[in-house]
Amino acid sequence: MNGFSLGRVLAVLIKEFKQLTRDRLTYAMILALPVVQLLLFGFAINSDPRHLPTAVLAQEDSVFARSIVGALRHSDYFDLRYQAHSVGELDELIRQGQVQFAVVIPGDFSWRVVRGDKAQILVKADATDPAATGGALAALAALPAQALAHDLKGATAPRAVGVPPFEVIVHRQYNPEAVTAYNIVPGLLGIVLTLTLVMMTALSVTRETERGTMESLLATPLQPLEVMAGKLAPYVLIGLIQTSIILLLARFVFHVPMEGGWAGLGLGVSLFIVGSLALGFLISTAARSQLQAMQMTVFYFLPSILLSGFMFPFRGMPAWAQAIGEVLPVTHVLRVVRGALLKGQSIADMWRELAALAAFVCVVTALAMARYRRTLD
Amino acid sequence: MTPAGGWAIDVAGLNKSFGTKRVVQDFSIQVAEGRICGFLGPNGSGKTTTLRMLCGLLTPDSGSGTCLGFDIIRQAEAIKCQTGYMTQKFSLYEDLTIAENLQFTARVYGLDDRARRIGEALERLGLQARRDQLTGTLSGGWKQRLALAAATLHEPKLLLLDEPTAGVDPKARRDFWDEIHELAGRGLTVLVSTHYMDEAERCHEIAYISYGKLIARGTAQEVIARSQLVTFHGEGPEIGKLVHELSGKPGVETVAPFGAALHVSGTDRAALEAAITPWRHAPYRWSEVDPTLEDVFIQLMGQAEDNFA
Structure with missing residues (x-):
């Protein structure tokens, strides 16, 4: 019989379920994602911020x-x-x-x-x-x-x-007519860079492992930091090109005022690009498959949008949500971009944000190097 | 006794476990410089794991030794620089061209005069005209030859090949082995794992590993002689049917049909002869022959206790 068989459906269903329980990360993600989202964003988002x-x-x-x-x-x-x-x-x-x-x-x-x-x-x-x-x-x-x-x-x-x-x-x-776009458009810079850059490098090591090329790569004298630097470098350029495109659009399409602060902006965005790429690389050393890497990226992406001050006022969030937001590099780059474009902040004005971004780059790179395995053990 | 050129590989007591599985147990081997050593054993016997430990891809749980005079634990990086490793699964970048793959390898090993080396490698392979073809579009045989070219581009002193000719046609296999012999002629030491008996016979020496243990070592002739195996070659009408009747009889360790003939082997000559006696008459014809390497390996496989069961 070639008709529809519930028995065969059940067979597939059981197999899928078993595979799911063996893929611990996916399992955790499926359970944790709704809970985390509900808790984080249900409480954190406040369109009438106080304090x-x-x-x-x-x-x-x-x-x-x-x-x-x-x-x-x-x-x-x-x-x-x-x-x-x-x-x-x-x-x-x-x-x-x-x-x-x-x-x-x-x-x-x-x-x-x-x-x-x-x-x-x-x-x-x-x-x-x-x-x-x-x-x-x-x-x-x-x-x-x-x-x-x-x-x-x-x-x-x-x-x-x-x-x-x-x-x-x-x-x-800084935004006397309260034009929302003036706030959103510079913010988008951080968000777009987060999404594309983290995702691009999140697949890099996992892809090598999946395709079997990692074995050859490890048999060569290549050092972990060399692999990382070599893999990230092309994307730094891509990130800078994306930044230029977004700034041009902000200027000529949205007429976002640009008060200056170019030195701080350049430094902040560069640190942010490297940090995002390094985070993607860290993800790819932890993920077992490209699919897992994608899931982790999404997991990172959601709080980056919602807790960074991009969509909702940062100061409207409760202290614990702000604490999470402070850890995210996108929070700091948003302040750098808005501060530079709308307020004309100098490097001295935004040194806290720049220091936070630099710290993020260092910590994530160190973690990625610790996680990157030189052997197949 | 240390050979004139020294040991290219000299390791002792290597152990490696994955979880509770002891994949390699007390493995010791010495391979002299310039020799081709065939590495044989059933699937899952620990061949790949051993090769990976030798080139620093896996860290042994215990054991020690040297490759090319470098300590395999502490000087893995130095070993990597002078070792070529060809993985079982094709591991060049399929989305790069042939030339781009070789360029990547050349750069990774920091080779000078890259254009000349790559040009020569392509010339040797006869791939000069297809240098800009995507690697993924090559046939299996060509992929293996290209992988060998990539693994030897940096002129290593030691070459580790993990089943390099699996799934490759006989002509391409022969070409591949001609290249290996040429490399060995230039002083390169080769450790090559294989399942093919004809390839094992083309090695200077062989090592047989089963369930993570080295159980036979020497030249092909030595391994055959040491097995003390007695083999009878039987011919006759529908002799294949005797397989079931003979297997399991006392003295019969292996029964294997070879086309229209049968090979019956055992180490106890008297028991073996007794076992075939019922059929030792016309139309069957029996003669004692030298056991082949395959007879020996099948017997060895049967003997080895299965510690994974």
């Missing part, structure tokens, strides 16, 4: 100023990290990405509130990532009024009702 690092500059020491600072301190949205002493210091903190917001309470604030003369609070927001600032800015507008409700007593009591006695002026910096 954003904030610096405040109080140019007067008054009851009102203290109340506003206190209110900021108690708000979920803000995490008061710095008490600045000058406007220059505030600007530097924003530029380096240390804080998302800088709040300035001017020296004549109390005087103007009491007089009923339109008092102002100035808020500078790093709007590189518009999604990160929206909710917080809305909260900020209402916050001082509530804070001062207690302080406006006696002669100033009438000021507490009706129109607030002051206004909040918001300066969105």
Whole structure:
């Protein structure tokens, strides 16, 4: 009989299942992937980020100023990290990405509130990532009024009702029109490089093993680092070409502003390319087949998109998710690219990110070399 | 006694296990320089593992020795530089051309004058006209000859060949062996594993390994003589039918049909003669012959205890 046979289907099904249980990695992946994804991304993604690092500059020491600072301190949205002493210091903190917001309470604030003369609070927001600032800015507008409700007593009591006695002026910096593309397009650079570069080298050693050419390769005097360098070098060039294409598109299609910072950008992207390739190589020394290598690449790719600050504001994630994000090189290269293009950061401004990328390259290369086997044992 | 040129291979007590399987057990061998040593044994007997240990691809669990005067454990890198290894499975890059594969090999070994060496190798092979052909499109015989050319491009002193002629036609095999003899004539030492008896007979000496143990060693004649095997050659109508009747009888260690004839072998002459007595009459004709290498190997295979069972 050549018709459909459930028995034969069962035979195949059992065989497949048995093979699956023997391929431990695939098994682990199938089980772990949904769990990990659900846990990571279900909790981590937050389109209304809170606890954003904030610096405040109080140019007067008054009851009102203290109340506003206190209110900021108690708000979920803000995490008061710095008490600045000058406007220059505030600007530097924003530029380096240390804080998302800088709040300035001017020296004549109390005087103007009491007089009923339109008092102002100035808020500078790093709007590189518009999604990160929206909710917080809305909260900020209402916050001082509530804070001062207690302080406006006696002669100033009438000021507490009706129109607030002051206004909040918001300066969105680096991306004033809150154009999402300005944030996404430079970010895509890191994402595209991650996907293509890691995948390309993730197959390199595994392919040799699968095709049987590894045996010959190991019988030659080739050293592990030589194999690695030789395999990665062509892709460094490919990565640089990809970078150029993306930057040209960003400039001429999306009209992303380019403030400069080319030296830091070049250094950061180069480190990132080498790091991604080295990671691919590490994967290929651990994978037993090309299919496994692909699976591992995907496993790495998902958090790179979701936890790096590419799709969702980095500061909106809980601390543990941020900790994972900090380990991913793409997180740092995103900061480098956005910092250079949108803020014109210099190498000195972004040294933390560059150091993180360099550390990643070193650690991954060391691991790959430790894993690369010189023998067939 | 050390030969004039010294030992190209001199190892003792090599052991290798994979998991609980002892693939190679207390393996010792010495091969003099310029000799072709045939490495024989059934499938899974540890031939490939031994070759891999000799060229540094596997680390022995225990044992010691030298290849080309270098310690096989501590100086594996030095051995690699002067050894050519041809894998059982074709292991050149099929998506590179013939010339590109040789160029890769030449560069890996840091050879000078690459163009000349590659040109000469291609000339010897007669592949000059096809140098830009993709390697994957070559036939089996050509692939093997190309692999040999790649393995000898850096002019090694020791050549390890793992079943180099499996699946290759007789003419190509003969060409291949002519090349091996030419290389040995220039002083190269060759250790070659094979399943073919005619190839074993073309070796200067042979080593027979079974279940990871070396069980016979010497020239083909020595191995045959040492086996003390007595072989009777029987002819007659439908003599093939006697295989079932003879096998298992006391004194009969192997029974093998050879075309229209039968080879019956055993080490106990009296018992063997007794076993064939019922058929020692017309129309059957029996004569005692020298055992062939194959008779000896089949007997050796039967004797070796199966430690993997």
